[in-house]
Amino acid sequence: MIDRLMDKIDQLKNPAVVGLDPLYEMIPSMIREEMLERYGKTAKAAAKMFLHFNQEIIDHVYDLVPAVKLQIAMYEQYGIEGLAAYMETAAYAKEKGLIVIGDIKRGDIASTAAAYAAHLAGVEIEGIRIDPWNEDAVTLNPYLGFDSIEPFIEPCNKYDKGIFVLVKTSNPSGKELQDLAADGLPVYEHAARFVAKWGELAMGARGYSRVGAVVGATYKEQGEELRKKMPQTFFLIPGYGAQGATADDIRGFFDRDGRGCIVNSSRGIIAAYKKDKRFGEHNFADAARDAAILMKKDLEGIMK
Amino acid sequence: MIDRLMDKIDQLKNPAVVGLDPLYEMIPSMIREEMLERYGKTAKAAAKMFLHFNQEIIDHVYDLVPAVKLQIAMYEQYGIEGLAAYMETAAYAKEKGLIVIGDIKRGDIASTAAAYAAHLAGVEIEGIRIDPWNEDAVTLNPYLGFDSIEPFIEPCNKYDKGIFVLVKTSNPSGKELQDLAADGLPVYEHAARFVAKWGELAMGARGYSRVGAVVGATYKEQGEELRKKMPQTFFLIPGYGAQGATADDIRGFFDRDGRGCIVNSSRGIIAAYKKDKRFGEHNFADAARDAAILMKKDLEGIMK
Secondary structure, three states: OHHHHHHHHHHHOOOEEEEOOOOHHHOOHHHHHHHHHHHOOOHHHHHHHHHHHHHHHHHHHOOOOOEEEEEHHHHHOOHHHHHHHHHHHHHHHHHOOOEEEEEEEEOOOHHHHHHHOHHHHOEEEOOEEEOOOOOOEEEEOOOOOHHHOHHHHHHHHHOOOEEEEEEEOOOHHHHHHHOOEEOOEEHHHHHHHHHHHHHHHHEOOOOOEOEEEEEOOOOHHHHHHHHHHOOOOOEEEOOEHHHOEOHHHHHHHOOOOOOOEEEEEOHHHHOHHHHOOOOOHHHHHHHHHHHHHHHHHHHHOOOO | OHHHHHHHHHHHOOOEEEEOOOOHHHOOHHHHHHHHHHHOOOHHHHHHHHHHHHHHHHHHHOOOOOEEEEEHHHHHOOHHHHHHHHHHHHHHHHHOOOEEEEEEEEOOOHHHHHHHOHHHHOEEEOOEEEOOOOOOEEEEOOOOOHHHOHHHHHHHHHOOOEEEEEEEOOOHHHHHHHOOEEOOEEHHHHHHHHHHHHHHHHEOOOOOEOEEEEEOOOOHHHHHHHHHHOOOOOEEEOOEHHHOEOHHHHHHHOOOOOOOEEEEEOHHHHOHHHHOOOOOHHHHHHHHHHHHHHHHHHHHOOOO
16 A cells, blocks of 8 residues: 555655544534434444544545545544444445545554454454455554564555554654653654554555654654654654644655655544635535645645 | 442452453354254354353443453454444443443544444433443554544543543554654553543543543553553553453552553453353353452452
């Protein structure tokens, strides 16, 4: 997937990823009312709202961006129904040619990680392989070390999938553990070294590994430093837009050719209609497209 | 839930938790064949196998142990159908009076953590609160720091729920990041300090907090050290049994009164029939009960 992703970024001249992380209060009233009428005040109603909302946004951005990222928590909170909307959104995005990143941040001991790896590998039942999740890549947490990551390496290579391992997260208290200094290096740099090493097990053809890293846009110097230290590691950058970072903050996260990163914006795109009053809620998907075009322009200077 | 859990442990004189982490190959052939016949080679068949398997085990251990722990990955790998079996197992265990721990190891930025907190708080739709997950407690990952934990504190207090935050995991490569020395202390001890501090926000009535820690049985000295440093933190101990640790390894994880821990065994209980040939697969649940009784006896010397 890393080569396909890089090809798509080149073709569209856009490293932006739309984060399909809907909140209930983002859903325009006409969609909300329709689903409440059909399904009552139920998890199914909320799930159908999210799916409809996502589909309209996908319809309006799929020709602009290479990928979407789905934050699974937003769906998981509504249980089975919510997760069905997650899967249907992923399938819909795939149909439209988008690469689908599942932001799941899982991490567990080897035997459990092997089960989580079904997100990429699917699962076999009496010789029949099914792939319930439909993701091209997922995010993972490094706290449990290599044996929590290893079961994902084979599916990365076998099915051309990818992983992005948390290195430096964008949130304020990420630094509590990640910035502790161990042997003169912050913990996240140790994580970075591990991720770079693991990445050698799953290299793509264009110089980057299928094992990428999550590096928050909100830490400019650290991101620039990590790029130097991890020349083969593709970055998934959260924290752009609503979390405060701009193109200038992340320029140095990219390599000399203006490659090596994708940049996620969630609220900044999908809830754009709430900020930009020219559109109104009926045109929430047009507002999302407009915001995606602005983001593309903002990042254009970085792409060569 | 921490006081309820402690009361149940006292009443049953047993700090053992049965880990309902089924693998496809653990399912006895008669259950497998029945479900394949009914549902074909589908995720639904596998999910129904797990549910049936779990229910029989619950029926055979609910009077012996205070709690069950469900490793969500085992279910999640089968998608929606698998997760439905997770929820139905949780509901069934609750009906039988067991405390249900969801081993989910989630961890994300504040706004996302607020969505994951639905595992404990449920979710509101137009003023109607639904609780799809039915868990009494969940496990969490500390890599993102306090803002990834904070959204769980309020539901802990408001709905009498609990969390167990990873501190020192039982797996071999857990040490890669967790044992790095920062300011003379391994990273997991820093995590332990944070967890102890966060725990003050959610104290129960019996001296322990609703914010507990996961401390692997496979690290004897470290667990004993952590007990001294975290006198108000309840430990969830994985790694007993199949992962190699015995009662002697974890004696020092308990407090002076023989309290302060629950000890999980998964394969050692639920797949006991595969090791102990006296039973045979038809009597897998009897074998599980027998193994649970042996585990209780093994831990008896610790409880005062």
